Amino acid sequence: xxxxxxxxxxxxxxxxxxxxxxxxxxxxxxxxxxxxxxxxxxxxxxxxxxxxxxxxxxxxxxxxxxxxxxxxxxxxxxxxxxxxxxxxxxxxxxxxxxxxxxxxxxxxxxxxxxxxxxxxxxxxxxxxxxxxxxxxxxxxxxxxxxxxxxxxxxxxxxxxxxxxxxxxxxxxxxxxxxxxxxxxxxxxxxxxxxxxxxxxxxxxxxxxxxxxxxxxxxxxxxxxxxxxxxxxxxxxxxxxxxxxxxxxxxxxxxxxxxxxxxxxxxxxxxxxxxxxxxxxxxxxxxxxxxxxxxxxxxxxxxxxxxxxxxxxxxxxxxxxxxxxxxxxxxxxxxxxxxxxxxxxxxxxxxxxxxxxxxxxxxxxxxxxxxxxxxxxxxxxxxxxxxxxxxxxxxxxxxxxxxxxxxxxxxxxxxxxxxxxxxxxxxxxxxxxxxxxxxxx
Ligand code: HSE
Numbered sequence: 001x002x003x004x005x006x007x008x009x010x011x012x013x014x015x016x017x018x019x020x021x022x023x024x025x026x027x028x029x030x031x032x033x034x035x036x037x038x039x040x041x042x043x044x045x046x047x048x049x050x051x052x053x054x055x056x057x058x059x060x061x062x063x064x065x066x067x068x069x070x071x072x073x074x075x076x077x078x079x080x081x082x083x084x085x086x087x088x089x090x091x092x093x094x095x096x097x098x099x100x101x102x103x104x105x106x107x108x109x110x111x112x113x114x115x116x117x118x119x120x121x122x123x124x125x126x127x128x129x130x131x132x133x134x135x136x137x138x139x140x141x142x143x144x145x146x147x148x149x150x151x152x153x154x155x156x157x158x159x160x161x162x163x164x165x166x167x168x169x170x171x172x173x174x175x176x177x178x179x180x181x182x183x184x185x186x187x188x189x190x191x192x193x194x195x196x197x198x199x200x201x202x203x204x205x206x207x208x209x210x211x212x213x214x215x216x217x218x219x220x221x222x223x224x225x226x227x228x229x230x231x232x233x234x235x236x237x238x239x240x241x242x243x244x245x246x247x248x249x250x251x252x253x254x255x256x257x258x259x260x261x262x263x264x265x266x267x268x269x270x271x272x273x274x275x276x277x278x279x280x281x282x283x284x285x286x287x288x289x290x291x292x293x294x295x296x297x298x299x300x301x302x303x304x305x306x307x308x309x310x311x312x313x314x315x316x317x318x319x320x321x322x323x324x325x326x327x328x329x330x331x332x333x334x335x336x337x338x339x340x341x342x343x344x345x346x347x348x349x350x351x352x353x354x355x356x357x358x359x360x361x362x363x364x365x366x367x368x369x370x371x372x373x374x375x376x377x378x379x380x381x382x383x384x385x386x387x388x389x390x391x392x393x394x395x396x397x398x399x400x401x402x403x404x405x406x407x408x409x410x411x412x413x414x415x416x417x418x419x420x421x422x423x424x425x426x427x428x429x430x431x432x433x434x435x436x437x438x439x440x
Contacts, residue, residue: 005038006321009069009100011091012081013046013053013062016105016132019310020079022055024317031314037321039314043069054306070094077320079313080104089113096124101326103316105132105309111209115219115334127329129316134207135160135285137308138301139315144215144289145328151291153215156254157435160207162283162303163191163198164230164250168268169281172238172247178231190283190304200229201266204252208266211287212254216262218342219334226347228267237357237428240385240399246270246355247278251433261345269433270355277435290436348408353382353432355401356414361422362389362396370400373416377409395424401432 008024010017024041032038044062069075070091078095080102082088088109095102102121104110110117110133121128131141135158144153159165163185170181182199185191197203205225213220230250238248251269256262271278276298280286285303290296302308319325335342360366367384374381383401402410410429417427 004036005040006077006317007040007042007072007075008077008079008317009043009045009072009075010041010079010081011045011066011069012079012083013044013048014081014083015306016309016313017044017046017079017081018053018055019306020081020313021057022307023310023314025055025057031318035318035322037318039317039321042075043072045069066091070098073099075100077101077103077317079317080106081313082106083108085109085112089117092117092128093120096120096126096128099124099126101126101320102128103313103320104128104130105313106130107133107203107206107210111206111222114210114213115336118329118332118334121329127320127326129320129325129329130210131316132309132312134210135287135299136162136301136303136305137311138285138287138299138303139312140211140287140299141214142315142319143297143299144211148289148291148294148297151293153289153291154256155290155436156208156211156215156252156287157277157433158204158208158211158252158285158287159249159277159280160211160252160285160287160303161198161201161204161250162285163195164201164204165280165285166190166283167199168230168233168238168248168250171233171235172242173281175235177235178233199231201227201250202229204250204266208252208254208264211252212262212264213334214332215254215289216256216342217333217335218262219337220262220264220344221337224337224344225264225266227265230268233268234428236397237355237430240357240397241270241355241430242273244383244385244401245273246432247273248430249277249280251277253433257345261343263345263350265347265350268430270430271433271435275435288435296436348406348411350407350431351404352407353402353404353434354410355399355430355432356410356417357428358398358400358417359395359424360398361424362394363422366398366422369420369422370398370417373413373420374400374402376416377413379403379405379409379413
C-alpha cells in the first residue's frame with residue numbers, strides 16, 4: 001500500500017490532549033515507518049488557548065474555533081477529549097455528521113449514551129474508537145474485540161480505578177486511614193480535588209458498563225450495575241481481612257451465567273491475598289478476562305495519566321487510519337436492553353461469601369445471639385474471629401465469615417443484627433469474591 005497522510009483534529013487540550021499532541025508531533029516519523037501512514041495533527045481546539053502546556057505547538061495549531069475543525073473536510077479523524085456528557089456528545093455527533101471517524105476516552109459519555117452514539121456512527125458509515133476509555137494505557141478493548149475474538153466471555157474482574165487502588169494499597173501497606181490515603185492520592189495527582197466519582201465507585205461503573213457491553217454484546221447502562229464505593233472503608237477491616245488471608249480491592253465485576261443472566265457490580269471486595277489481582281498495587285489497573293476457550297487472561301498497566309492514556313488514543317488513531325477499526329466497528333451491535341436474552345440480575349440474587357464485622361457487648365451469650373440470627377436466615381458460618389480486647393467500654397469486634405449464601409439473606413440478617421441490644425453500631429459487611437483459579 002502506498003504511504004498516505006491522515007489529518008487529525010483534536011478537541012480538548014488538557015493533560016491527555018497534550019500527551020496525544022506530543023506523540024503525534026514528536027513520533028510521527030516512527031509511526032509512519034511502522035504503519036506506512038503519516039499522521040498529521042492539523043487543528044487543536046480548546047476554550048483556553050493561553051495556558052502553558054507540557055508540549056510545544058507550531059504557531060496557529062491551537063485555536064478556540066470548534067466549527068473550523070468540524071467543517072474542515074480534510075480532517076478525517078476527530079478526537080474528543082472534552083470530558084463530561086453534554087458538550088462532548090454534541091462534539092462527537094457533529095464530528096460524525098461531518099464525515100469524521102471519532103476517537104474518545106470519555107467513559108461517562110459512552111457508558112450513558114454509547115448505544116445512541118454507535119447508532120449515529122453506523123448511520124454516518126463512520127466509527128467510534130474508545131481504547132482509552134476503560135483502563136488508560138492497557139489495550140483492553142482491543143484485547144476483547146480482537147485478541148479474544150474467538151471467545152465467549154464468561155467473566156470480567158477488574159481493578160479499573162487507580163485512585164481507589166492507590167488509596168486501598170496505602171491503607172493496607174502503610175496502615176493509613178482512608179482520609180490520609182486520599183490526601184496522599186491528591187498530593188500525588190492521582191485523585192481529583194473532588195474525588196467523589198472515583199471513591200464512590202461511579203468511575204469504575206462507567207468502565208464496567210463499557211467493558212461488559214462489548215464483552216456480552218448487550219446494551220448495559222450504569223444503572224444496571226450495583227455500586228458501592230470505598231469511602232466508608234475502615235482500616236480495621238483491612239487488618240482483620242488480612243489476618244484471614246484476604247486483601248481488599250475495589251473490583252468491577254461482570255459475570256454471565258450459563259442461563260444467560262448477567263451480574264454487574266462494583267464494590268469493595270475481599271480477594272485471596274494469593275491471587276494475581278491482590279498483587280496489583282498503587283495506581284495500577286488490571287483486568288482479568290475469562291473466555292470459554294482461552295481460560296483466564298490478565299492485563300496490567302497504568303490506567304490513567306497523560307502518556308499512558310495518550311498511548312491508547314494514538315493506538316486508536318493508527319487503527320482507524322489503517323481501516324481496521326471501521327471493519328470491526330461495523331459489527332459492534334449491542335442487543336437492546338428490552339431483549340430478554342440480555343437479562344441483568346439484581347444484587348439480591350447474588351450468591352457470595354460474606355465478611356461481617358459487628359461491634360458487640362463483651363458478655364455471655366453474644367455469639368449465641370449472632371448464630372441464632374444466622375441460623376434463622378439459613379446462613380452457614382465458615383469462620384469466626386475475635387481478639388481479646390483490653391478496652392474499658394466493654395465493646396469488642398466480632399467477625400464472622402459465611403459460606404456461600406444469597407445476598408438477600410445477608411441483607412435480612414444484617415437488619416436483624418442491628419435490632420439486637422448487644423450490637424453497638426451498624427454492622428460492616430464486605431463481599432468475599434472467589435476469583436476462579438485457572439490452574440492446571
Ligand atoms: N480517575 C481515574 C482513576 C482515571 O483514578 O483511575 C480516569 O478514569
